[in-house]
Amino acid sequence: MPERVEGFGLYNVSVSPVFRPASLDALRDALAVCAANGSRPVFRGAGRSYGDASTNPAGPVVEMTGLNAIAGFDETSGVVRAGAGLMLGDLWKFAIPRGFWPPIVTGTMHVTLGGAVAMNVHGKNGWKKGTIGDHVESVSILRGGGRVEEIARGTPAFDDVIGNWRRPDPIVEVALKLKKVATGYLDVEAFVAPNLAATLAGLDGAKDDWDYLVGWMDCWSSGKSLGRTVLHVANEHAPKEGEPRGWSVEEQVADIHMGPLPAPVLRLGLKLTAGGPQMRLVNLAKYAASAVHGRQRYRQSLVAYSFLLDYLPGWNEAYRPGGFIQYQLFVPKGAAESAFAKALRLQHESGVVSSLAVIKRHRADKFPRGYALDGFSLAMDFAVTRRRASRLIALCRAFDALLLECGGRAYKAKDCVGSVERLSRARGGAA
Ligand SMILES: Cc1cc2nc3c(=O)[nH]c(=O)nc-3n(C[C@H](O)[C@H](O)[C@H](O)COP(=O)(O)OP(=O)(O)OC[C@H]3O[C@@H](n4cnc5c(N)ncnc54)[C@H](O)[C@@H]3O)c2cc1C
Incomplete structure (x- = not known):
């Protein structure tokens, strides 16, 4: 059933079928349904973009928040590997007891890693630390055909993912280097x-x-x-x-x-x-x-x-x-x-x-x-x-x-x- 899908500003709205996959296989299934219908989906994180970035007047929306598991954390390098649907709010709660903090945070903690990378978000430390893309080690993309491809930083393919807010295939995992903090x-x-x-x-x-x-x-x-x-x-x-x-x-x-x-x-x-x-x-x-x-x-x-x-x-x-x-x-x-x-x-x-x-x-x-x-x-x-x-x-x-x-x-x-x-x-x- 199509649903009302809104940008954060509540001004941009679409009525779209919404898929909410909770696993990689469910995401593959959702994309197969879209392909069979000839419709191109728009991916959606937490819907915190103010306008029309994650609404889709022309077809389905695939909400990525279900792919939110933390797959690993290396205390030495500070690199966390997590599903693209992980919320920044859950990331800092994971990081701070370990003495770490996300290198870039937006004015709200209710954004997903995938949405943050797709927009290449900035924080209040934009002058010194740039944008989130500067701290991502790799991104994993679910390619057409169902294969997951990990793309490491320092390659043209990686640069093409950062800030690519209307990509045809979803980001499913992000490896992000957290920052060590002496206090919170x-x-x-x-x-x-x-x-x-x-x-x-x-x-x-x-x-x-x-x-x-x-x-x-x-x-x-x-x-x-x-x-x-x-x-x-x-x-x-x-x-x-x-x-x-x-x-x-x-x-x-x-x-x-x-x-x-x-x-x-x-x-x-x-x-x-x-x-x-x-x-x-x-x-x-x-x-x-x-x-x-x-x-x-x-x-x-x-x-x-x-x-x-x-x-x-x-x-x-x-x-x-x-x-x-x-x-x-x-x-x-x-x-x-x-x-x-x-x-x-x-x-x-x-x-x-x-x-x-x-x-x-x-x-x-x-x-x-x-x-x-x-x-x-x-x-x-x-x-x-x-x-x-x-x-x-x-x-x-x-x-x-x-x-x-x-x-x-x-x-x-x-x-x-x-x-x-x-x-x-x-x-x-x-x-
Ligand atoms: C109160 C508030 C404060 C904010 N402060 C800041 C700030 O300080 N700095 C800043 O830069 N931004 C800020 N933003 C904007 C927000 O950080 C971005 O819009 C961010 O992209 C939202 O993430 P999201 O998970 O909600 O993604 P959505 O808004 O749902 O989607 C954003 C884009 O990413 C794409 N996308 C989402 N997930 C995936 C995925 N897994 N694979 C491929 N594409 C995907 C969507 O198609 C869409 O184009 C703020 C927003 C709010 C509401």
Whole structure:
């Protein structure tokens, strides 16, 4: 029976037959059914891409989360071998008691290894550690005919898998080199940058001294405050005599503080404010609270720092019925100030302003299908409502034009409006 299949933003939807194989043989059977019907499946991990990457209006979806076994771990090299359906959340729970941590983690732990490799995801340590492809030792692909082929890094075939989000044959296993960590904690510094130039200088200036860099930008700010941001930078915490190591799952999650309000109340609050002018106040309050406190230093667990967006489970549901879209602009360093200033002003002019925006510093991606470049990215969330849908789409088309103009890139994991395909066509094949 066909089912409703949604992107994380709930805006891109397909009604598709869904296969959920729990073993390699079941996956072979599912693919045989698709082949017999003449339909080409789209593979799906945890469905955390915001747009249409893992929906399929033209046919079936094969959900890979059932292939999630950990096949082996080498304590010496740190290489873990696991099914492509293993969730990042299960991987860190396996790794941390052994003194390891995934080298790249996304803003949510609810993504699969296969989905992460197919998008070549980045984390907050994009400047120092690149993308997940930089840490994958090999990938195993289920070829047509049912044969599993392991492809080692350093070959053209390997490079072709990394970031290849619409491949015809599924990734079934990934060997990933985990990072050894002395403790499960980070030393975090939080401070404000009063405008866009200060935001970019703050991230750029911190990039070699700090492993993790991220900024929460207030897109409503204007004039001299345009692009003001709360920056969070972090380094590994050195072990200290008598201090807990933070190597247990319990210690990791104990650091997550949601505040006094229960999750359903927070979700209701988000539903009532998302896309509305109240978000201006929320952004102002976040910035003002950090500005008042000045530069803050604190210790935080890796989980609490990395997965802030998971604190409120199911937060995307607050955006029903219209859903929301994210647009992440990747812009070369030299063009960033003028491109982001334009992107912010375009929002003000159109009256459609992002409620949540995240800025990061990246290094150039060496994989042929890469999207990251030596520069910055600005990811912006926009609620889709009937009243502003057409203005929002026009805004996204203006962002596309901006990227074309400055040599920037769009990122398929966040693309809800076909920007990656449009840019690729405009550039004669390169996204
Ligand atoms: C709250 C939130 C925060 C995020 N933060 C970040 C971030 O910091 N950095 C970042 O880079 N991304 C981020 N993302 C995006 C997310 O990491 C990517 O979209 C990732 O690909 C999702 O993994 P998934 O398992 O859900 O895959 P899906 O979204 O289900 O699929 C992603 C792509 O991979 C393909 N695919 C999935 N599994 C396989 C397989 N086994 N074989 C072949 N192809 C496959 C699908 O066809 C699809 O094209 C975030 C998403 C959310 C919701």
